Amino acid sequence: MTPPDAAHTPLNRERLIAPGPVEVAPEVLAQLAQPQMHHRAQAGIDKLMEARAGLSQLLGDPYDAVITTSSGTGAFEGALVSTTPPGARVVNAQAGKFSERWGEMASRFGYRTELVARPWGDVLDPDEVASAAQDAHTLLVTHSETSTGALHDLEAIARAAKAQNPDLIIIADCITSYGVAELRPAAWGVDVVVSGSQKGTATPPGLGFVLFSPEVQTRMIQNPERGFYLDMTRELAGQKAGNTPQTPAINLIYALSAALDRLLRVPLEVLWAEQRRKTDALIAAGTALGAPAWAARTSPAVAVLTPPAPLTGRQVAGQLARMGQRALPGQAPHEDTVFRVSTMGYADRYDALGIAGILEDCFAALGASFDRGAAVQAAWQALAD
Amino acid sequence: MTPPDAAHTPLNRERLIAPGPVEVAPEVLAQLAQPQMHHRAQAGIDKLMEARAGLSQLLGDPYDAVITTSSGTGAFEGALVSTTPPGARVVNAQAGKFSERWGEMASRFGYRTELVARPWGDVLDPDEVASAAQDAHTLLVTHSETSTGALHDLEAIARAAKAQNPDLIIIADCITSYGVAELRPAAWGVDVVVSGSQKGTATPPGLGFVLFSPEVQTRMIQNPERGFYLDMTRELAGQKAGNTPQTPAINLIYALSAALDRLLRVPLEVLWAEQRRKTDALIAAGTALGAPAWAARTSPAVAVLTPPAPLTGRQVAGQLARMGQRALPGQAPHEDTVFRVSTMGYADRYDALGIAGILEDCFAALGASFDRGAAVQAAWQALAD
Numbered sequence: 001m002t003p004p005d006a007a008h009t010p011l012n013r014e015r016l017i018a019p020g021p022v023e024v025a026p027e028v029l030a031q032l033a034q035p036q037m038h039h040r041a042q043a044g045i046d047k048l049m050e051a052r053a054g055l056s057q058l059l060g061d062p063y064d065a066v067i068t069t070s071s072g073t074g075a076f077e078g079a080l081v082s083t084t085p086p087g088a089r090v091v092n093a094q095a096g097k098f099s100e101r102w103g104e105m106a107s108r109f110g111y112r113t114e115l116v117a118r119p120w121g122d123v124l125d126p127d128e129v130a131s132a133a134q135d136a137h138t139l140l141v142t143h144s145e146t147s148t149g150a151l152h153d154l155e156a157i158a159r160a161a162k163a164q165n166p167d168l169i170i171i172a173d174c175i176t177s178y179g180v181a182e183l184r185p186a187a188w189g190v191d192v193v194v195s196g197s198q199k200g201t202a203t204p205p206g207l208g209f210v211l212f213s214p215e216v217q218t219r220m221i222q223n224p225e226r227g228f229y230l231d232m233t234r235e236l237a238g239q240k241a242g243n244t245p246q247t248p249a250i251n252l253i254y255a256l257s258a259a260l261d262r263l264l265r266v267p268l269e270v271l272w273a274e275q276r277r278k279t280d281a282l283i284a285a286g287t288a289l290g291a292p293a294w295a296a297r298t299s300p301a302v303a304v305l306t307p308p309a310p311l312t313g314r315q316v317a318g319q320l321a322r323m324g325q326r327a328l329p330g331q332a333p334h335e336d337t338v339f340r341v342s343t344m345g346y347a348d349r350y351d352a353l354g355i356a357g358i359l360e361d362c363f364a365a366l367g368a369s370f371d372r373g374a375a376v377q378a379a380w381q382a383l384a385d
Numbered sequence: 386m387t388p389p390d391a392a393h394t395p396l397n398r399e400r401l402i403a404p405g406p407v408e409v410a411p412e413v414l415a416q417l418a419q420p421q422m423h424h425r426a427q428a429g430i431d432k433l434m435e436a437r438a439g440l441s442q443l444l445g446d447p448y449d450a451v452i453t454t455s456s457g458t459g460a461f462e463g464a465l466v467s468t469t470p471p472g473a474r475v476v477n478a479q480a481g482k483f484s485e486r487w488g489e490m491a492s493r494f495g496y497r498t499e500l501v502a503r504p505w506g507d508v509l510d511p512d513e514v515a516s517a518a519q520d521a522h523t524l525l526v527t528h529s530e531t532s533t534g535a536l537h538d539l540e541a542i543a544r545a546a547k548a549q550n551p552d553l554i555i556i557a558d559c560i561t562s563y564g565v566a567e568l569r570p571a572a573w574g575v576d577v578v579v580s581g582s583q584k585g586t587a588t589p590p591g592l593g594f595v596l597f598s599p600e601v602q603t604r605m606i607q608n609p610e611r612g613f614y615l616d617m618t619r620e621l622a623g624q625k626a627g628n629t630p631q632t633p634a635i636n637l638i639y640a641l642s643a644a645l646d647r648l649l650r651v652p653l654e655v656l657w658a659e660q661r662r663k664t665d666a667l668i669a670a671g672t673a674l675g676a677p678a679w680a681a682r683t684s685p686a687v688a689v690l691t692p693p694a695p696l697t698g699r700q701v702a703g704q705l706a707r708m709g710q711r712a713l714p715g716q717a718p719h720e721d722t723v724f725r726v727s728t729m730g731y732a733d734r735y736d737a738l739g740i741a742g743i744l745e746d747c748f749a750a751l752g753a754s755f756d757r758g759a760a761v762q763a764a765w766q767a768l769a770d
Contacts, residue, residue, distance in 0.1 A: 006770075008659045010650035013410075013733045025398075033418070265395035274393045348398045350739030357738045357765060364770065376765045377758060380742060384757055385391075385749065 006365060012324040015347075017355055019146050019176060019302035019328065021198040021205050022345025024255075025262055028203060031254040039250040045242040051253050052239060054260030055209055058179050058201070059193060060268050061186040063211035066235045067256070069249045072175040072196030075208025077105060078230035079171050079192045080138070082220055086110060088137035093129045093157070096120050097147035097331045102140040102173060111138075120334060121148045121294045130160035138169045144177035147331045149304025149340070150295035151181060155188045162189040169216060175199055176301035178209070179263060180344060182272050191216040197252060199301070200275075202345040203259045206252045212236060276300040278343040278352040281382040285356035285375035286341075289363045291316075294338050302342040304330070311366055312336035319362045325355075349383045356380070391750060397709040400732075402740055404531050404561060404687035404713065406583040406590050407730025409640075410647055413588060416639040424635040430627040436638050437624060439645030440594055443564050443586070444578060445653050446571040448596035451620045452641070454634045457560040457581030460593025462490060463615035464556050464577045465523070470606055471495060473522035478514045478542070481505050482532035482716045487525040487558060496523075505719060506533045506679045515545035523554045529562035532716045534689025534725070535680035536566060540573045547574040554601060560584055561686035563594070564648060565729060567657050576601040582637060584686070585660075587730040588644045591637045597621060661685040663728040663737040666767040670741035670760035671726075674748045676701075679723050687727040689715070696751055697721035704747045710740075734768045741765070 016023050038044050048067070055065035068075045080102075084090060090111040092103035095118035106113040116132045118124055124141070133139045139161055143154045154177075158170050171192040177183055178193060179200030185193050190213075197207035210232055212220070220233045229246065238245045263271060282303035283293045290308035298304075307316050313329040316339040320327045330338040341359070343352050356379030363370060401408050423429050433452070440450035453460045465487075469475060475496040477488035480503035491498040501517045503509055509526070518524045524546055528539045539562075543555050556577040562568055563578060564585030570578050575598075582592035595617055597605070605618045614631065623630045648656060667688035668678045675693035683689075692701050698714040701724040705712045715723040726744070728737050741764030748755060 007651060007655045008734065011648075011656070011659055011733060013731060013736060263396075266392060270392045271396070274396055346398060348396060349393070350742045351398060353742045353761065354735030354739040357735045357768065360765075360769060372769055373762060373765055376738065377762060380745075380758055380761045383742065384745060 009323050014324040015326065016345065017325055017327050017341050017343065019340055019342035020344060022202055022342065023347050024202055024204055025259065025346040028255045028259045028262070031258045032204070032251045034254070037250050037254060039244060039248050044250050047254050047257050048239065048244065048248070049242050051257040051260065054257060054264060055211065057264055058260060058268070059211050060184065063185065063193065063213050064217065064236060064240065066210045066212070066232055066239055067248065067253060068208035068210065068230065068235070069206060069246070070208045070230070071205065072194060072208050073101065074230055075196065075210050076102060076171070076173060076194045078232040078235070079194050079210045080105065080140070081109060081223070081227060081230065082232035083169050083171065083192060083216060084111065084138040085221055086223055087112065089114070089135060090138045090140060091116060091129070091133045091136040092140040093124050093142070094118070095122050095124055095148065095150060095152070096142070096145035098173060098175070099142035099145055102142070106140065121150060123150050123295065123297045124152045124157060126153055126156040126160040129157050130164050133161045133168055134164050136165065136168060138171060140171050140173070142173040143183065144174070144181055144299040144301045146176045146302055148295050149293055149299050149302050151177070151297050151299035153297070154190065155184070158188040158190050169219065176299065176344065179271065180275050180301045181299065186213065197256055199344055201256060201259050201263065203256045204252060206249045207256060272300070274349065275344070277383060278347070278349055279303055281349070281352045281379040282341050282343065282355060284378035284382045285359050288374040288378040289359060289368065289370050301344055302340050304338045304340050306338050308368065311368060313339040315366060316362060319366050320358070323358065323362060325358055353379055353383055394708050399709040400711065401730065402710055402712050402726050402728065404725055404727035404729060407587055407727065408732050409587055409589055410644065410731040413640045413644045413647070416643045417589070417636045419639070422635050422639060424629060424633050429635050432639050432642050433624065433629065433633070434627050436642040436645065439642060439649060440596065442649055443645060443653070444596050445569065448570065448578065448598050449602065449621060449625060451595045451597070451617055451624055452633065452638060453593035453595065453615065453620070454591065454631070455593045455615070456590065457579060457593050458486065459615055460581065460595045461487060461556070461558060461579045463617040463620070464579050464595045465490065465525070466494060466608070466612060466615065467605055467617035468554050468556065468577060468601060469496065469523040471608055472497065474499070474520060475523045475525060476501060476514070476518045476521040477525040478509050478527070479503070480507050480509055480533065480535060480537070481527070481530035483558060483560070484527035484530055487527070491525065506535060508535050508680065508682045509537045509542060511538055511541040511545040514542050515549050518546045518553055519549050521550065521553060523556060525556050525558070527558040528568065529559070529566055529684040529686045531561045531687055532719070533680050534678055534684050534687050536562070536682050536684035538682070539575065540569070543573040543575050554604065561684065561729065564656065565660050565686045566684065571598065582641055584729055586641060586644050586648065588641045589637060591634045592641060657685070659734065660729070662768060663732070663734055664688055666734070666737045666764040667726050667728065667740060669763035669767045670744050673759040673763040674744060674753065674755050686729055687725050689723045689725050691723050693753065696753060698724040700751060701747060704751050705743070708743065708747060710743055738764055738768055
């Protein structure tokens, strides 16, 4: 195959197709650029309460939301230290970059930390996790592992773990599953849900979310090791009353509220199904190009695809960047194993179809051998009603 | 075929796929919202000169540009009255809504106006136009007829007319061909090129462009019937010196300059070829859906497609609007004959592929009968390198 004529690439529309930050809708961006709002004015307080209510609605359960001015990692830290007393036994279930981070965090705080580790790309075994968590105070578990594209079976894990240990507090990293994948924390027994603004809620980065079940709120603690800024016990009490103890990124909260309005136009089931469909289309396109998904149980948040040798993840991501398309290679040490493409943000099924075309042109430019049109056709088969 | 499940449509990304106004790039929109600039400040004067130089570069010939604060119709009026003395003989070649407008305009100004008319959708006959223009002072001719999707053979028309009447002034309505279709006015003998900001230059509406050949500038006139605001003789002299006699839409001029920077990243031949390719993809998709192009010689600016009975243009445009996609039906009296879809603005070949998917879903929702995937496949065949 002759390399394609790339003379047109400076005319490409630049797209953010990484698994966060993601494309943001114009009406959301427009919120950021209003005359500077104030978080202590009534309008600012109202907007905080609107956004918090929207976050609960996006969860589908009456959990109470804390909005942090931090990344998702900061929100996770707040969740951990505000529910788990010093020296407690913490189990961390890990099978990728992000879930590994929670184990490091728990160790850093001096918790008696036990790791249930699986190789990257694998799916956690619910029974193994439940058995390890039998005597634990807190279980840390990642729903959608953004580094590998695996969707762990959070329902099975939480049900099995709670069956063995009803007092267990389960903190779920739902950073790329909240508003993206089916998530029913009350029914499944997940006590705390953590996420961040730049993923499923399609808002710029800068906000973290912690959603607490009514039950777990009775068990929240005060301990000197929990720090000051990320004290969720204080934040939750304050935010329930419309008050953020510290200055929040109020422009981002306005943006978040607009983004939630957009997402909540449809039932959660439709939101989840549409995101599933878009990612299935990307995976189908990758498979047609000889780059199937890494994980056996795939997350709807991100297509993590394994390019055929001798192509590497870095080569694919690099070529996409030259085409104006911002995707990502794998995370160290798997930069070359995979590349990662996502439509979590302001991108619809027709954008997913366009991305299938982008992947074809990318692979053609890299000299890969495949049937022209196969990826686009496979993607559209996954997308068309 | 069962109607598709449209529950996801509130999640669609809204697209402007009409033949102007068109999608505008973010960096162009951002120009509009700067602290208010002033057209008499040096920065404003510099920006005017930059934009004028960019307009000449986008034409590919050293014609001098006047930027009007008006629609393209205002620019056309300025071109006519500033080149054509009262009572002169004017020939208007027409085969659609927009070319008809220039005949009305010429009659209104009292010119001895002769119409060379063809039915809508037809292509003008160069010899017929040339023969009618034998004794005329000015020929008005439309390059891309946006109401029918016909691309008239401006080269053949201009060459034939100038061969018969070398003193003829040819004013071309290039409103949807400038920066879109191959256009070589110096070689073809087109003296004045008229366009508007919301088409090929992918800028918001509000600016008109008139580009004058060096030769025609020696024949520009002053006559009391040319009005005041649209006096191109005065505007041209002023703008050459960096001065707009009247207050211009300076924010739009900043935006235009940024939009031109973007377009001029590639040679004109690449710009034209890419736009041709995108529109060919839309026409191929329409053909696969039983909705072929109306015109035999199609413009790259817009796909004007004839839906199969009993579907009407208004039904198709209405369904697209319900899907969040702003296209257009035909213009009166052909609202039901055709619908019109365009990618003239900030939309690349992968967006054109997405629009093929949109057209499939639209036709499926309207109960049309076609092979699922055929339109997407046909579009991608036209697009892939």
